[in-house]
Amino acid sequence: MRYWLEYLPVWLIAQTLRRLPRPVARAIGRSIAIFFYWVHPRLRRVGLRNLELAFPEKSVAERERILKGVYLSLGRLLAEIPKFPDYTLENVDRIAVYDGLENYLAARDRGKGVLFMTAHLGGWEVGSFVHSLHGHWLNIVVRNLDNSLLDGWVRRLRELHGNKTHNKDEYARGLLAAMKRGETVGALMDTNMTPPQGVFVNYFGVPACTAVGIARVAMRTGAAVVPAFTIWDEALGKYRIRFEAAIPTVCTGDAEADALANTQNYTAAIERAVRLNPDQWLWVHRRWKTRPVGEPSLY
Numbered sequence: 001m002r003y004w005l006e007y008l009p010v011w012l013i014a015q016t017l018r019r020l021p022r023p024v025a026r027a028i029g030r031s032i033a034i035f036f037y038w039v040h041p042r043l044r045r046v047g048l049r050n051l052e053l054a055f056p057e058k059s060v061a062e063r064e065r066i067l068k069g070v071y072l073s074l075g076r077l078l079a080e081i082p083k084f085p086d087y088t089l090e091n092v093d094r095i096a097v098y099d100g101l102e103n104y105l106a107a108r109d110r111g112k113g114v115l116f117m118t119a120h121l122g123g124w125e126v127g128s129f130v131h132s133l134h135g136h137w138l139n140i141v142v143r144n145l146d147n148s149l150l151d152g153w154v155r156r157l158r159e160l161h162g163n164k165t166h167n168k169d170e171y172a173r174g175l176l177a178a179m180k181r182g183e184t185v186g187a188l189m190d191t192n193m194t195p196p197q198g199v200f201v202n203y204f205g206v207p208a209c210t211a212v213g214i215a216r217v218a219m220r221t222g223a224a225v226v227p228a229f230t231i232w233d234e235a236l237g238k239y240r241i242r243f244e245a246a247i248p249t250v251c252t253g254d255a256e257a258d259a260l261a262n263t264q265n266y267t268a269a270i271e272r273a274v275r276l277n278p279d280q281w282l283w284v285h286r287r288w289k290t291r292p293v294g295e296p297s298l299y
Contacts, residue, residue, distance in 0.1 A: 007149035014082035025079040033075030047283040054204035069279025096239035103243040107224035113179030119190035120282035127230030137162030138184040179221040201264040209290035215262035
């Protein structure tokens with residue numbers, strides 16, 4: 001019963017947003033997001049603390065402005081996801097356009113598989129969905145939602161045009177197999193981890209425990225690691241799906257040192273993207289929760 005009580009309001013809001021003109025849906029999505037900004041002070045405190053760690057030089061007012069922008073970005077994404085079933089090749093360019101597609105195609109044509117290294121930045125759900133609509137389906141590594149009804153609904157939307165979703169805790173062997181088949185896998189690499197799945201690398205100058213699996217797979221298979229971010233472009237009035245050139249894989253023969261070096265390089269690419277678009281990254285996640293042994297909590 002609890003799952004239904006959680007699911008039905010979300011589903012009803014989503015169906016309402018789907019039927020509204022996009023400008024109206026986005027306005028409502030932003031209003032909902034700002035409402036949660038004010039009614040969840042704990043998340044607001046986490047966001048401001050993260051911004052203090054990342055941008056100590058900025059004023060409190062600047063950090064608050066960035067954090068409100070994050071909620072507006074989430075509201076925009078909230079309005080867009082229910083409209084996924086209405087996307088077609090004829091209308092999708094009104095919502096999102098490619099930037100650097102040649103980088104993806106070059107990585108794919110190497111034939112050793114592609115690892116999309118991305119983050120909770122901008123319209124991350126939009127990017128993977130639009131890419132599949134253009135015929136480039138991918139395996140998406142996700143964390144299952146706690147509510148099984150919501151999880152099923154979101155998965156159905158993600159998989160409408162060929163994408164396949166996989167639970168992150170169960171997909172280690174599948175990831176290697178996908179690379180051997182020359183497939184593409186998308187993984188979010190900007191969440192807090194714990195050892196041994198994570199290693200500490202610098203993120204905004206602060207040690208952050210970060211997933212090391214992508215680096216190990218790239219080292220083992222020769223797969224191309226392509227930074228991929230879907231950023232809202234205010235001037236265009238649509239999302240820009242940006243593929244950067246593949247990050248060269250460090251392979252010196254020292255497996256542990258190489259895994260650490262590659263993970264640092266991937267994290268640096270995420271940091272560059274976040275610095276360019278700080279009001280579109282999910283600052284309300286406790287990114288620096290796990291600390292090196294002996295260090296106190298940052299929260």
